[in-house]
Amino acid sequence: MEHFVVSARKYRPQTFKDVVGQQAITNTLQNAIENNHLAQALLFTGPRGVGKTTCARILAKMINSDGSEATSEEDFAFNIFELDAASNNSVDDIRNLTDQVRIPPQVGKYKVYIIDEVHMLSQAAFNAFLKTLEEPPKHCIFILATTEKHKIIPTILSRCQIFDFKRISVKDAKEYLKYIADEQGIQAEDDALHIIAQKADGAMRDALSIFDRVVSFSGKNLTRQAVTENLNVLDYETYFTSTDLILQNKIPELLLQFNSTLSKGFDGHHYISGLASHFRDLLVCKNPSTIELLEVGEQTKVIYQEQAQLASQEFLLKGIQLANDCDLKYKTSKNQRLLVELCLMQLASITFDGEKKNSKHFIIPPSYFKSKGVAPIPVQRPDTISEQPQEPISKEPVTEIKEVPEEVQKPVIEEVVSTPEPVINLSITKPSKSSSGLSLSSIKKKKEHLIKQMDVIIDEEELPKDDFTEEQMVSVWNEYAQRLDKKGEKIMASILQMDVPKLRDNKICIELSNSTLKVELERAQYPLMKYLRKSLNNYDIVLDITVNEEIEKKYAFTTQEKYEKLKEKNPNIELLKKTFGLDI
Structure with a gap:
């Protein structure tokens, strides 16, 4: 069996041209070698796996190369020394290094020391390395490599020429x-x-x-x-399907898809953050000049552009905001799944226009989905109605009334009451005030009943706003105070009667003596305003409560006034005061 070599080692770049994504650094190093303008201390810093050690090895080979094809068995390869600072981080290791630096190379012009993970050196090792790094011998070049530049002391950084490697695109x-x-x-x-x-x-x-x-x-x-x-990553198809369901306002199907995603082992946090990124990619596709920011394949880019045409810019911005809010709250939430599900329901309700939305957290009511799969109003049964095309119903009902002898009326009515099946043609002598199961009034009542059962959001603009006078408002105000007094809420009733409310445009203004009374009235203002709006048939009025300190002074007694009141009730208090020489 042939020994397997991982691709990271097998395809490690051997020249600067093979290095991926670091053209600026490789060109700088190559020009520095050609122009003999290379510093003696270099620091390569950047994320893992971006080519720091690879570039250090290529540079070390090129320094002593004479231009011919170089291999690892060339003589100058013995002038390259690699030191792992993670395992050789003591002062003694650095002292041994400085002792070796003094010896010139036997072959070639330079000795190159590559110190990898240099941030792992101890504080004492750094200090021992300072003098050698500042004034190295002419035949010596140091190449330091690290992923954590902030851990290197400033005195080392100031002695090095720093090259920052970027992430590969x-x-x-x-x-x-x-x-x-x-x-x-x-x-x-x-x-x-x-x-x-x-x-x-x-x-x-x-x-x-x-x-x-x-x-x-x-x-x-x-x-x-x-x-x-x-x-184990979420595919593009998952987010394409989710976005389609969101744009079609299909909340049940969207929640089922999210449940299926969780059942595959994916995290809800990963799903919602990926959905926000998907909305960002769709927003990028809205403008032809920003399509380059979309980092996907050519085939996938076409699908993104098609879906971007279906989503408006307003929807995408709102969707990104909701998804990001959910992303931020996810780690602190105690019920994380519910948090994501609420976010998905809000996203699917953005483009819903079936009802008026008066809240930024609007969610399509469940009754909407329930009514979509049910016939509107089942009025007639198939076995009792002929299958003829129905004519449009006129506003005036046409009823065919047949005269029936008096002795026949009773048996017919009794039969109707006893049978459970609905009777369509019923012959009576006089039209009754109560409507049958198939009359227009019963149909209207059933429709009204179904409408009341639905979660309807009231449009504030269509609410009544009738005019009224200040006298009418004061009268209704006092009626409400009397109702509270009869119910036993004496304190709130007295608060309402402390001042006569004034009417200013659509504001009902009242002044109270202190902030405590204001807080109490604010707590009880909702039932009060509901009563006022309903009684005055105006839903545009608001309550304005202010605190007037002059009123408080008016109702409060001074010390002298309290003494005069007590003296009126008991004149002996004056004698007590004079006898013992008391102050008021």
Whole structure:
């Protein structure tokens, strides 16, 4: 069995041209070598798997290269020293390094020291390395590599020429994966490679590791479905289906799809954050100039553009806001599934125009979905009605009345009462005031009953706003206060009668003596305003409560006034005051 070498090692770049996504840094280093303008201390920093150590090795080889083809067995390869600072982080290790630096190279011009994970050095090791790094011998070059630049002391940073490696873009990673797939004879779909590049999150080494894993799973044919199944990621189709259901206001189907997603092992947080990203991608597709920001395959990009035409910009902005709010509240929520389900119901209600919406948290009522699958109003039974086309019902009912002898009326009526089946043609002598089961009035009553059962949201603009005088308002106000007094709510009744309310436009203004009374009235204002609006037939009026401190002073007694009141009730208090020399 042939030894398997992972793609991250097998396809490690050997020249600067092979390095993916770091053109600015590789061009700078190559020009520095050609122009003999290379610093003696370099620091390569950036995320994992973006080519720091690879570029350090390529640079070390190129420094001593004479321009011919170089291999790992060339003599100058012995002038390259790699030190892992994670395991050699003590002061003694750095001292040994500084002792070796003094010895010039036997072959070539430079000795190159590559110190990987340099942030793992101890504080004492850093201090021991300072002098050597600041004034290294002419034949020595240091290349430091780290993923955490903030852990390196400033004195080390100031002595190095810093190169910041960036994350590899999804496009560059996908192109390199496509090259490797062609080298290995693997048929890979464009969307499959794109998902791998996205999953790698800017790290080429991670992308190659994922690529090896997926190839082991699916073999020589790499499909999008195989990648999503192996990596356990939500496919684009999930979000396309969710968005279609949201735009069609299908809340039951949307909740069932979310339940199916959870049953596959996906997290609700991952689902809702992915839905927000999907809305962002649709918003990007609305403008042809921003389609380049969409990091998907060409086939998927066409589907995004088609769905973007169905969704308005207002809907997408509102959807992103709701999904982001849910994303922020997810970790602190005690019922996370319910939080996502409420968010999905609100999203599906954005484009609903069947009823007036007077709340930003509007959700389509359940009665809407219940009524959609049921016949409007079952009035007649199939076995008692002829299957003739129905004529339009006129406003005036036409009733055929036949005269029946008096001795026949009673048996006919008794038969009607006793039988459970509805009777259509009933002959009576006189038209009765009560309507039959098939009369227009009964149909109207049934319709009104069904409407009352539905969750109807009232449109405030259509509510009555009749005019009324201040005298009428005061009269209704006093009636309500009397009702409270009869019910035993003496305190609230007295608060209402402390001041006579004034009418200013659509405001009912009342002044109270202190803020405590204001708070009490504010708590009880809802039943009060309901009574006033209904009695005055005006739903536009509001209550304005203010505190007037002058009123409080008016009702409060001073110390002298209290003394005079007590003296009126008991004149001996004055004698008591003079006898003992008391103050008021």
